[in-house]
Each structure stands twice: as structure tokens, then as C-alpha cells.
Amino acid sequence: MSIITLTTDFGTKDHFVGAVKGSIYNELEEAKVIDISHQITPFSITQTAYVLKNAYKNFPKGTIHIIGVDSEISVENKPIAILLDGQYFIGCDNGILSLITNEIRPEKMVEITIPDPEEYQFAILGKFIKVACHIARGGMLEVIGMQIDSIKEIVEIQPFINSEKNQILGSVIYIDNFGNVVSNISKSVFSEIGKGRDFEIVARNYRFTKVYKRYNEVVDYTIPTDKRQDDGKRLALFNSASFLEIALYRSNLKTVGGASVLLGLKYRDPITVKFF
């Protein structure tokens, strides 16, 4: 039985998530519904893409991902379904899926054309669930939609590389639960441009000349535990999604705040790498 995941900006206070799950189980008793996130900032296309891109790869082939962000259908916001990397994605053609397909070429893309029996305000309660259960039962995309060749492109704010190829001008694309600041500079772009040269990363007035692989590499374990003062140390590292991240080692979010607050870094702020 296929897994059906949910990624929405519904929050978990209201009845919406419960209503969606109830509808799925009503349609397909043996479904396995898994939450990816319901805490997406309302209508945030880039945040949805970041979260889904980093979560979906861990799921088994055949998993069906329903995206309930900006899913009110309009002439400009059509319901689509794609097959990519062996997994299915159902959402509106609002750019979220293009941020996923720009890395991996989709195997199939359809505009969903099945009618909505009850005219739901949000596609997720009607068409999306119908399509998800159709796929879960082994149905084909062609049956519920019309093949399309392109979807709405959103160019993610890509890092800019100067003509001398010694500088990457990136920016903040995500702040995580720990207050860590994630940039759009991927490990592969960093390696490709850097070619092993020395570098300096600048984020506001903070400078970093090393990129760690793990957070706790900033700790000197030869110093006795009670003499260490590592908590709150600033560091740059490639995070588990392979993006350059500015973090504070074990910063206490509830008291002093994470990297975002303490270093004053916000969504879209510049992060620069210079190679020497």
C-alpha cells in the first residue's frame, strides 16, 4: 500500500488536517497518511519546496505527496500531478513543483481534469484526495489528467557567480527550528567554483574561513568538560540538505536565540563566499 504524505500551511489547531485525513480514510480505508509539515508559512512557495525536497527523498518509491499550500484553484492555479524520481506529487501549478523538477526531470506531468463532485473551496479536499487514492490503488496519471509538457517556472533565487569565478553571492533561503540560517549555496556549487582554494564566507559582519561537516567539530574534546566554552560558538557547515548553513553550536533558543536572532540574519539576507 502506498504512503500518502501531507505538506500544508494549515497549522494543527483547526479542523483542516483532520478533515483531509478523514476524507482519505473514507476513500481508501487502508491508506497510510504521514505528515511532513503543516507549519509552512502561509502561501510560502519556496519554504514548501525546501521542506518537501529534503523530505521526499527518504520515502520509498511509489509514495504520493499531497501539497496543500496555495491550493485554491483558479484560471492561473491549475491542479497538476507529476511522477518524478519514482514518487508522485499532487499540487497546484504555482511554482512549488518547478522548484523540485528543476533538479530532477519528471517522468510524467498531467493537468488534473477529473471533475470535483462537491466544489470544494480547496482542491485538497476534493480532486487531490481523489487523485492520490486513484494512484494508491495502482491507477495511472493519464486516467485523471491530460499530459502537459511544462509547468509554471519559478526561478529560485540562485546564487550569483561573478565573472572572475572567485565569488559566490548567495542569500538566506530558510531558517530552521534551531534558528540555523540556511543559504542557497549548495555544496556542489561551492566545490565547483572553489576548486579547493582558501575562502572567506561573509554573513553580515561575521566571517568564516572553514566549513564544518558536523556541528560538534567545533568542540575540542581534549579540553576537560568543565573547562569547555563551546556552546554558542558560530560556525559555517554544510547541513544535512547539503546547503551552506550558518549556525551556533547548541545555542539556547528559548533564552538567547539561535543564529538567526543572534547574528541578525533574516530570510533573503546576502551570504557571500570569496575564494583566494
Added chain:
Amino acid sequence: MSIITLTTDFGTKDHFVGAVKGSIYNELEEAKVIDISHQITPFSITQTAYVLKNAYKNFPKGTIHIIGVDSEISVENKPIAILLDGQYFIGCDNGILSLITNEIRPEKMVEITIPDPEEYQFAILGKFIKVACHIARGGMLEVIGMQIDSIKEIVEIQPFINSEKNQILGSVIYIDNFGNVVSNISKSVFSEIGKGRDFEIVARNYRFTKVYKRYNEVVDYTIPTDKRQDDGKRLALFNSASFLEIALYRSNLKTVGGASVLLGLKYRDPITVKFF
């Protein structure tokens, strides 16, 4: 196998929700436990009823809903179970269920009389789970309780209709995750009193003369995308629960706030409809 849902004010930080799920699986290995919400404002009877009423309808017949809000048993707060609309509800007789049964007549109502082996502080960990698993296994309500004819009535703040039948005086009953302001004026009362006449809706000093069916109906799609200024537009619409709602189109909650904050509308504030 029946689904067992949970609607509580426990939050998701503490061990309570985990403890309840563990107990259910301990009693009935093959149970399917689904969260409706654990973010109900502590002890809020009306919020629980609003969330549950709008979620339960989507679940399949036979679903069992456990309500963990105000569930400390006392002489005045007895544990009850009802069968309504083909689904089961287990909670305390504190008014939540009367807000659901005032729309649909229950098929059966019992006061739960089975003993609580371990004297749990909250009925949910003891009696409620025992009853839910009993029903899930195909058991009858009569076996675990004593039939009752009435439950504690709470009159939901109903909208007032003036004697000339040209005015509905309603109020705010819920603020959702997007900051949208939900009134107690249902689409059916609106149609019944309005009879297709022109109208004006007043919420504080804001006026609306149209009720939309979808949020994006405020958008003029003939205007080029980069010229549009629809975000943040005020609108009245019937929401997915069929109540009159005051909303802002795609308002950014994290920066400027939703309708509740921007229009200064709080729980219980008046919302009025005048027909001409």
C-alpha cells in the same frame, strides 16, 4: 478496523498525547489513531465543538472520536458516549457534545458506567480508551453504559434575528490558523432570512456588500500579474464549514497579521447583516 481520533487541549510538547496513543495500542494493537487537534485552547468547549463538527463529517462511518477537553470526571462532569450520524463520540457531558447533537439527532446516548481500574486523573487514559477499544472491536454502547435521554445543553451563542426579519446579529466564534474571523452566521440562516435581497455586512467599521464563494474571487485575472494588488484585500465569504467569514486575501500572518489582527476582530465581537 475502526479509526479512533483524538481532539484535545493537551498540546504536543508533553507526554500526554504519547501516553494516550500508547495506551490505545496496548489495548488494541491494530488500532488506527488519528489526531484531529491537540491545540484546542485549554477548556474551550465552543472551540472543541467547532473543530470536531467540521472534521468528523469527513471520516468514514464507524469512526470513534475521543474528546480530551475538560475530561476530568466529577459529579457534574460525567463520562458519556453517543452514536450520531453513524459515528461514535466519547467525552464528558460538559456541553461539547450538545453543540454537535443540536444539529443532528443522536441515535444512542449512554452514560459510561464501566469502572476505572486504575483511577486515572483524566478519564481519557482510563474509561475513554476502554470504551473506544470496546466499540472498535464491534461492541455495543449498552454494554459499557446506561442509556440516557438528555445531555447537558449549552446554547451556542446563536445569531439573533430581529422581529422585522431584516437583520442578523451574529458574533465571532472562531479565529483560524490564517487569522480569518469565523462568525456564527451559517449560510442557511443567511439565505433563509435574506431571501436573495441586497445586504450589508458590518464588522466593526468595515462593510461588505458581497459574499464570495472562494477567496480568489477578489482577484481580477484580466489584469497582468505584476500590476495586481490583491494581497491583503478584505472580503466576506462562506467558508468551507458554511459559516460567514471575514478574511484578508493572502495576508501575510508573520509580518502584517491576518483579518483578526488587522481588522481588530476578536472572539465574541459582533458581526451584523442588514438586508434591504
Added chain:
Amino acid sequence: MSIITLTTDFGTKDHFVGAVKGSIYNELEEAKVIDISHQITPFSITQTAYVLKNAYKNFPKGTIHIIGVDSEISVENKPIAILLDGQYFIGCDNGILSLITNEIRPEKMVEITIPDPEEYQFAILGKFIKVACHIARGGMLEVIGMQIDSIKEIVEIQPFINSEKNQILGSVIYIDNFGNVVSNISKSVFSEIGKGRDFEIVARNYRFTKVYKRYNEVVDYTIPTDKRQDDGKRLALFNSASFLEIALYRSNLKTVGGASVLLGLKYRDPITVKFF
């Protein structure tokens, strides 16, 4: 099929929890993954132990608990797995498990020695899932690790008992979702030292001479409902985890705040019991 639970400080906004669940289902299709909490204060060892200790007991024998708090592996933070009370716990040797094993002797303890094929930043995505699925399939701990005799001891701030044995000096160890203040004074220590004597509990400048069994014991049900003024009453009781707790009866958290805010009691503040 065994249940696999998750207790983490990941929050529910990011992709982390979804990634972990996806990986488990990828490894073991028929797994049953249950959230205990993802809202642990980042890196809080004692909070994790409190939540897990009070949740795990309700789960069936054979349940596997994965702990994703402070799970970045280092020379000082080794991955371990223990069998205790018929259930399995997988985490790092950071003290969390010693706070659970100091009550019940573990049946088996191993240091996890299986290699991590993909060098994950956090053990939870690699080794922990591998081990959990191995156990869920009926595998033995000896196969994935090396038996150990001791784990890192963290002495939980235990209440201090004076030499006259007429005073317990405890402290606040947890604040729950309702703002209730939980101390480290267990019902059993209270009974053992108190031996039925009269007592006075002091928390800041508040005094209590009675410990309730249920919150609503403060209500005098002989007084007519509309004359009662019980909401917000201060009380001491033994909570469902059997610890002495200072609470306010049905305090409205959203408006006036719970016991923590209103009585000014914070994590680690002293709570004292004097017996006469």
C-alpha cells in the same frame, strides 16, 4: 509488528521529522511510527527524560523508542540501545537514558557498532533507524552492538532530605502545556518521609497544607454553579506522573497565564515540604 516512537527536539516545521518517518517506512514498510513529542526544548536532557519516562509505560511490550535529542555522535556521545521493562530505547549516551534506567534496571545495554553507510550528520537518520528496524524484525541487540555495563550517569537534581527527616527540599523540573509546575518530589518520597504527618508546602511565597488527587477536588459542588469562583484557585496535587505539582484550577493560559506565570515559578526554582 512493533511500534516505533519518536521523541525529538526537531519541531514540526522543518523536513526532519518527515525525513525520519520516510526513512523508516523505506526500510520497513509495515512499521507503525508514533510521535511522542517533537517539541522538546533543544538539547534538554532532563525534559526528554521526563516526557519519555511518563509516556513509555503506556506502550505495549516490544515498543521501540528512538530518541532524537542531542544525537550528534562524537567521541563522548556514543550511540547506544537498551532493553528495559520489555521495551527498547535507542539514543546517544548523553544521560537521557540514565535518567530512565535509574528507576528500573535495564535488561541489556549495548553500544551500537554497526557502520553508518552514508555518514549522516545525525545518528537518527542512519544508525538509529537501522537498529530500530532490526529490532522490529525480531533481531537481537547483540547483533548490532557490543554489550556494555554502564552508561553515562546524570544525577537528576534529586530532592534533598534534611538529617532530621522533616523537610524535603525539591525543585521545579518541568512546566507543562497548561503552565502547571512539576517538582522532583515524588509521591513515594513524600509518603516515605512524611509518614502521614501534617505538612506545609512552600513554593516562593505560596503555602499549601493539602495535596489533592484531582484538580477538581478544589470545587465545592454544593454551591450553585453561578456562585462558584473556583477558576484560578491555587492547589498542590500529585499529577498523573506521581510528582508533586503546583497548579491553578482551569486557569486561562491565553489571557492570564498558568501557575508558572502567575506564581512566578520557573525551571529549577525551589519547592519545599516541611513536616510537623
